[in-house]
Amino acid sequence: MTDKTNPANPSRRALLRGAALTGTALAAGAAGGRAMAAADPAITEIQDWNRYLGAGVDAAPYGMPSPHEAHVVRRGVSWLTAENTSSINFTPLHELDGIITPNGLCFERHHAGAAEIEPSMHRLMIHGLVDTPLVFTMQDILRMPRVNKVYFLECAANSGMEWRGAQLNGCQFTHGMVHCVHYTGVKLSTILEMAGVRTTGKWILPEGADASHMTRSIPIEKAMDDCMLAFRMNGEALRTEQGHPLRLVVPGWEGNMWVKWLRRIKVGDEPWHHREETSKYTDLLEDGRARRFTWEQEVKSVITSPSPQAPIAHGKGPLVVTGLAWSGYGTIKRVDVSLDGGRNWRTARLDGPSHDKALHRFYADVDWDGREMFLMSRAIDEKGFVQPTKDQLRAARGVNSIYHNNGIQTWHVSTDGTVENVEIS
């Protein structure tokens, strides 16, 4: 009889050694082989999960992440807002890879909490300067031709706390008001065409069914171009927090226009709520003038690892430097990475799909010599826009705005691998 759990079992040991050798062959340089040489207990000791049956198939009808991933969560900043119903939390960008944000990790921004809507009671009304005012049930919307698209959503206030200088210690907090989701829905133009927008109809006013009755004005050209009525995110129904059962998707444009819990679209000949709205779409300049209608989220990037919440744990040698880049004007063409605060730049490797107005993932595979680094990334989009330095941004716009900060982020890496949010000039 052979005891399958006995570490002394010769065939099992041979198998493990084979596996470890394969690992050594694949890993680069100093990263491989160390564990095997040190008679690693992870190899020599039998673990519980190797000995006992695991959970049965129905233990979790809706699957959850491994308990060992419990630290991968959205986080808020307590002093930022007075109440959590009109507040914000942040995507843990430093814990993610690829370009898609898992549904449970998409940052939340609510003005009056997350409305929980009974889908059979939800209606979408379209009226105003249309030939035929219409009301749709969710059933009606689910019978229209669908499209699938991957888009980022960034709040205009993302990185807003960093205008005057380095402040929050982690890309979750400095850059985490962004997520990237694979949406399924109906093109907004489909229902606008059904209703028949009059030639005088120049703007749409979408409105949410939450207690904030959020309304925004969007030019008809954008509405007819690539806006979507989304009912699914990453394959499943929208999450309550993201506007279940229906949200507006406004690709590349600032997050506040992506009305959640969408219940009404009015077509008009001018933007609504002039006074309230212009403050939302306006960046205050140094001389008191304002940049109006800055809707596109401009080209931007950030290194997500290493970063303050993701220090280097393994010492010098092979190091994966990775991050995200995006632009409201289209795809990302190139990302440059600097290890020395912008003196020298290398072209990063873009890997993964490149979708219009979506997050792009980049890598720089570095051989770290163990000395301090000033990590930076600089993105260039398909229109040729280059991500500016923070000083360039301030020279152009001053420091009175909290919106549209797409400046280059610097992380200082110490010799012990810890990372800090800094600015050098």
Ligand SMILES: Nc1nc2c(c(=O)[nH]1)N[C@H]1C(S)=C(S)[C@@H](COP(=O)(O)O)O[C@H]1N2
């Ligand atoms: N109905 C409604 N829609 C809304 C909001 C809201 O409070 N109510 N917040 C807006 C803002 S400011 C942003 S940045 C995005 C955030 O979307 P998310 O919560 O899915 O990340 O939703 C927008 N749509």
Ligand SMILES: [Mo]
């Ligand atoms: Mo926002």
